[in-house]
Amino acid sequence: MCASDxxxxxxxxxxxxxxxxxxxxxxxxxxxxxxxxxxxxxxNGAGKTTSIRILTTLTxxxxxxxxxxxxxxxxxxxxxxxxxxxxxQHQSLNRDLTIAENLELHARLHHLSRADRKERIAELxxxxxLSDHADYLVDDVSGGMKRRAMIARALIHRPKLLFLxxxxxxxxxxxxxxxxxxxxxMNSEGATVFLTTHYIEEAEALCKxxxxxxxxxxxxxxxxxxxxxxxxxxxxxxxxxENGTQYRYFPDRATAAEFIQTLPxxxxxxxxxxxxxxxxxxxxxxxxxxx
Amino acid sequence: xxxxxxxxxxxxxxLTALKRRWPKFLITTLVSPLLYLxxxxxxxxxxxxxxxxxxxxxxIPGIIALTAMTTSFNGAGNRLNVxxxxxxxxxxxxxxxxxxxxxxxxxxxxxxxxxxxxSVAFLAVALLIAPAMHIGPLFLAGLILTCLTxxxxxxxxxxxxxxxxxxxxxxxxxxxxxxxxxxTFFSLSQVPVGLKYALYILPLTHASLFLRAVALDQPLPWxxxxxxxxxxxxxxxxxxxxxxRASV
Numbered sequence: 001m002c003a004s005d006x007x008x009x010x011x012x013x014x015x016x017x018x019x020x021x022x023x024x025x026x027x028x029x030x031x032x033x034x035x036x037x038x039x040x041x042x043x044n045g046a047g048k049t050t051s052i053r054i055l056t057t058l059t060x061x062x063x064x065x066x067x068x069x070x071x072x073x074x075x076x077x078x079x080x081x082x083x084x085x086x087x088x089q090h091q092s093l094n095r096d097l098t099i100a101e102n103l104e105l106h107a108r109l110h111h112l113s114r115a116d117r118k119e120r121i122a123e124l125x126x127x128x129x130l131s132d133h134a135d136y137l138v139d140d141v142s143g144g145m146k147r148r149a150m151i152a153r154a155l156i157h158r159p160k161l162l163f164l165x166x167x168x169x170x171x172x173x174x175x176x177x178x179x180x181x182x183x184x185x186m187n188s189e190g191a192t193v194f195l196t197t198h199y200i201e202e203a204e205a206l207c208k209x210x211x212x213x214x215x216x217x218x219x220x221x222x223x224x225x226x227x228x229x230x231x232x233x234x235x236x237x238x239x240x241x242e243n244g245t246q247y248r249y250f251p252d253r254a255t256a257a258e259f260i261q262t263l264p265x266x267x268x269x270x271x272x273x274x275x276x277x278x279x280x281x282x283x284x285x286x287x288x289x290x291x
Numbered sequence: 292x293x294x295x296x297x298x299x300x301x302x303x304x305x306l307t308a309l310k311r312r313w314p315k316f317l318i319t320t321l322v323s324p325l326l327y328l329x330x331x332x333x334x335x336x337x338x339x340x341x342x343x344x345x346x347x348x349x350x351i352p353g354i355i356a357l358t359a360m361t362t363s364f365n366g367a368g369n370r371l372n373v374x375x376x377x378x379x380x381x382x383x384x385x386x387x388x389x390x391x392x393x394x395x396x397x398x399x400x401x402x403x404x405x406x407x408x409x410s411v412a413f414l415a416v417a418l419l420i421a422p423a424m425h426i427g428p429l430f431l432a433g434l435i436l437t438c439l440t441x442x443x444x445x446x447x448x449x450x451x452x453x454x455x456x457x458x459x460x461x462x463x464x465x466x467x468x469x470x471x472x473x474x475t476f477f478s479l480s481q482v483p484v485g486l487k488y489a490l491y492i493l494p495l496t497h498a499s500l501f502l503r504a505v506a507l508d509q510p511l512p513w514x515x516x517x518x519x520x521x522x523x524x525x526x527x528x529x530x531x532x533x534x535x536r537a538s539v
Contacts, residue, residue, distance in 0.1 A: 096308030
């Protein structure tokens with residue numbers, strides 16, 4: 001039995017998951033505080049989806065402990081299921097139902113009373129600006145609307161914790177910004193948000209703290225600003241014909257400028273502010289979207 | 292009470308979808324049994340009699356059992372298979388705070404509803420042709436048990452399937468042979484003893500025997516009713532084990 005800290009919404013200790021003898025999650029430790037908007041980053045195959053499946057009761061861990069709002073996922077999955085809502089990476093609405101019927105189904109499965117269901121569905125459709133499309137079948141609305149409907153569905157039972165697994169993947173820039181606004185609003189209203197994303201700028205824009213998973217292990221955790229500071233706030237990109245683009249990082253512009261003066265004048269050089277993607281690439285040795 | 296409501300909530304979603312396209316469902320589900328009726332009842336079996344009854348009267352209860360099997364299996368199994376492996380919407384049900392039994396029963400019940408609708412629709416047509424059949428509470432009980440058995444077999448197959456091809460393979464290797472060998476179109480008294488006992492391991496054989504005996508007012512084969520009940524319990528428990536394996 002694990003003792004839990006009540007201010008922690010998610011507590012993961014020594015989590016391991018093997019598939020056919022291969023370690024997908026390798027001793028993951030993580031704590032996410034109540035009310036936090038946490039970004040869970042990692043390259044493809046790092047173990048993000050497996051971690052989320054374990055946290056949401058869909059997959060059994062090989063070993064380790066997971067507590068959601070102080071409840072042990074392995075011991076009491078039924079109670080844990082009432083604590084969270086999830087927006088999955090793929091479209092998981094029931095395509096034979098309308099948007100409103102999808103919300104109705106989940107309200108029923110979460111045991112909302114008839115009156116509460118009616119009120120909550122109307123409220124959430126308004127919240128995600130889908131009131132005019134309530135009676136549309138899922139396949140008759142755009143990708144962005146589907147994603148907003150999934151967000152409304154995840155919120156139907158007023159969960160304390162929201163898992164957002166790549167919530168803006170495949171959406172255009174305008175729709176993505178609308179989803180970002182929704183995420184910020186949900187978080188400001190008290191929900192703890194656990195976000196995985198391939199879009200580093202998304203994590204940088206939304207998250208107060210991010211963790212980077214690599215080969216099933218958390219290799220770094222901190223605020224985007226702290227992580228940038230640890231790498232260097234200024235990046236120098238050197239486009240070298242024989243080696244491709246090389247990057248160097250410096251604590252400030254003056255140091256970076258001194259370095260640039262030492263370079264041959266034939267090299268194309270760009271000085272800019274570093275970003276979270278630089279941190280990520282330095283740590284994992286690959287772009288997030290790369291395999 | 293909450294478990295029953297949870298099972299109903301799962302069924303509610305499938306019923307809502309079915310209501311939206313029931314005319315199409317009814318037409319497509321009646322095509323096969325009506326073709327069997329025309330081909331075997333009127334075509335091949337015209338003028339034939341078996342154990343003192345016309346072949347048409349003999350074959351109708353078998354086709355009803357067959358319709359119940361096919362529609363219940365596909366109604367529950369194929370839907371779940373697509374929801375689980377293609378749309379991935381079944382994960383949403385697994386993450387809902389409802390018991391696994393409610394989830395299993397809810398997913399099977401849509402097969403039962405679909406099986407009953409198509410069987411009763413075919414029966415209504417068949418009664419115009421053979422009004423002398425005895426259709427009463429016992430027939431309905433046998434029909435419901437048949438639908439339950441094959442709906443849970445459908446759910447079990449869908450939970451074990453790793454791909455859509457697996458479901459198609461199951462249909463080809465299990466359902467198709469059962470269609471023609473499960474006592475639907477011929478009497479088991481006509482086949483060699485060894486084969487006859489082999490055919491008793493098929494649940495459709497027992498469904499056909501029981502429904503035919505009731506419809507033709509013959510002595511009731513209660514052993515077949517018990518055998519069908521045993522199959523139902525086995526598929527229910529198998530489905531429960533498969534669902535437990537699929538969730539934490």
